[in-house]
Amino acid sequence: MDAKPVPPASPTLEHVARVAGVSRATVSRVINNVRNVDPQLAEAVRAAVEQTGYVPNQAARSLVTRRTNSVALVVSEGEHRSVPVSDPFVGRIFTDPFFGRIVAGLFSVLRPRAVNLALMFVETDEMRRQLLGYLRQGHVDGVLLVSSHAQDPLPRMLTDSGLPAVLSERPSGELHISYVDSPQRAGAALAAEHLARRGCRHVATISGPLDMPAGRDRLDGFRDEMAKYGYAHIPAVEGYFTQDSGSAAMARLLDEYPEIDGVFAANDLMALGAVTVLHERGRRIPEDTAVVGFDDSHAALLCRPALTTVHQPVEEMAAEMARILLDRIDRPDLPAACAIFDPTLVVRASA
Known part of the structure; x- marks a missing residue:
């Protein structure tokens, strides 16, 4: 019977070093993400790793570097x-x-x-x-x-x-x-300034959860800035940063304050929910009620009309x-x- 072909041995650091034309130590430094390796040498090593099919032994690397990557x-x-x-x-x-x-x-x-x-x-x-x-x-x-x-x-x-x-x-x-x-109060203040300068007279807000710093800071920042423009009272309903909670909060606000002409929602998902309810109630946006969100997420672009929002990078x-x-x-x-x-x-x- 013919002997079965012997599979080639797994490539080693030495194989990679020969292909790359560098020392074994240089290969080891590149594979272990050690800094200060010449970029050209590092690129040569990476090309040799791909050519040879070398797969680092993660367990052995961890013993040497004490890193898991x-x-x-x-x-x-x-x-x-x-x-x-x-x-x-x-x-x-x-x-x-x-x-x-x-x-x-x-x-x-x-x-x-x-x-x-x-x-x-x-x-x-x-x-x-x-x-x-x-x-x-x-x-x-x-x-x-x-x-x-x-x-x-x-x-x-x-x-x-x-x-x-x-x-x-x-x-x-x-x-x-x-x-x-990112300064949450400062972001909410931008929303307040925009609604005030639009001439909105009856402004309300849908806050985030008030046991979360972001929820509390956005509410306080919005109210503080509105106070600078002479708005003594800003009705607020707590939401949970979800679209459904934004819808529920907007419905409640409209029931209690039907004259609302400006709304700040503490994130874009809640703003999206608020816009849905405003449409259902026959409100034109922004002619009857202007809406501002927070985050500048994908939800802001899904909104119709497209959502004015506070951008966080x-x-x-x-x-x-x-x-x-x-x-x-x-x-x-x-x-x-x-x-x-x-x-x-x-x-x-x-x-």
């Missing part, structure tokens, strides 16, 4: 939140365009660095304890934390653990943790979160850092 995106929800139980947490996350923009911004930085992203959701104290145990076992190199509730203990738990972490908004209290944020903010985290992973001795991105008003047809 993975980070966690943790989305944390408060256990005692105001959002109705019938509105599932994970379901809301995946239907909210804000979250998709965060992921897109993170990937724009992580993908070129060959860093994997693990997605995790936590809602309860028990889930937070389980998460911390998982993180302490070294499964990821750092954490990108999206936490929307002021009383969430997870930011402090992460700082106490010493694991590199970056928060998606300014932390409450005295915490030595890196963060990225969410993708850029998320990308900066990733950059800050990777810097902390490379240099654990760096102090906590922050980056603030100013909001702007995007004027479209709704106001």
